[in-house]
Amino acid sequence: MLTPIHRWIWRSAERRVQKLLRFGETETDGGRDILRAAEVTSDPLLRRLYMEHAIDEFRHGVLFRRRAASLLSESQSSSGPSFQVDWLAPGGHGLDDLQVDGESDDSMLAFLHLSEKAAASRFTVYRDVMQHDPPTRAIFEEILHDETFHMNYTFTQLARVAPQRHGRHLWRARLSRLWKSYLRLATGLAGILGSMMLTLQYFVLLPPFAWFAKRAERREHAGWIPVSAERNQSLDRQY
Numbered sequence: 001m002l003t004p005i006h007r008w009i010w011r012s013a014e015r016r017v018q019k020l021l022r023f024g025e026t027e028t029d030g031g032r033d034i035l036r037a038a039e040v041t042s043d044p045l046l047r048r049l050y051m052e053h054a055i056d057e058f059r060h061g062v063l064f065r066r067r068a069a070s071l072l073s074e075s076q077s078s079s080g081p082s083f084q085v086d087w088l089a090p091g092g093h094g095l096d097d098l099q100v101d102g103e104s105d106d107s108m109l110a111f112l113h114l115s116e117k118a119a120a121s122r123f124t125v126y127r128d129v130m131q132h133d134p135p136t137r138a139i140f141e142e143i144l145h146d147e148t149f150h151m152n153y154t155f156t157q158l159a160r161v162a163p164q165r166h167g168r169h170l171w172r173a174r175l176s177r178l179w180k181s182y183l184r185l186a187t188g189l190a191g192i193l194g195s196m197m198l199t200l201q202y203f204v205l206l207p208p209f210a211w212f213a214k215r216a217e218r219r220e221h222a223g224w225i226p227v228s229a230e231r232n233q234s235l236d237r238q239y
């Protein structure tokens with residue numbers, strides 16, 4: 001449904017650079033969190049898989065940054081830097097919600113599975129709208145391959161460590177993601193409503209005050225005014 005919007009977002013080379021840089025940051029941050037997960041887990045197989053996963057995410061970060069750098073050098077030679085950041089097409093994982101310390105293996109795997117699934121579906125859309133830029137499309141294609149592997153191994157491992165309760169863990173992680181999305185949306189909406197209210201107050205409440213101030217100013221006498229006798233006694237205290 002949002003494909004035309006994504007096509008429009010990715011058409012601009014300047015916007016593409018900004019988004020790729022941001023994606024690179026997200027992937028590297030995600031890799032760092034997964035590396036932390038490898039440190040805290042007591043399961044040797046998970047530790048090995050998390051290490052490989054973290055290396056993949058770091059590599060994705062490098063791929064995105066390199067592509068952004070080469071696009072940047074191309075666009076600098078043709079049009080000049082006039083960039084716009086667009087928030088409509090988010091980065092892959094949503095791994096920024098991840099709190100590694102204190103998570104159990106099963107809840108961690110459930111969270112990772114859903115994040116990787118979201119990444120895979122977003123990168124599929126981005127790859128499909130990137131026909132006009134084959135090198136960037138190839139990067140999305142390559143990363144998509146890894147994200148699909150991450151999505152699958154996290155599910156398999158979740159079924160291994162929690163054979164009876166993996167469905168429940170997935171639902172809990174889904175609800176947690178939904179709640180965090182709602183909070184993000186509500187915060188954004190509150191920001192917009194706050195700006196609207198302040199703008200409205202500025203234009204509705206301030207003009208009467210300005211009018212009263214101007215009227216009061218007109219009633220004031222110009223120049224020096226003699227002080228009344230009772231206020232004009234000699235000073236005998238500080239105030």
Ligand SMILES: [Fe+2]
Binds near residue numbers: 027060143
């Ligand atoms: Fe990734």
Ligand SMILES: [Fe+2]
Binds near residue numbers: 146
């Ligand atoms: Fe991934």
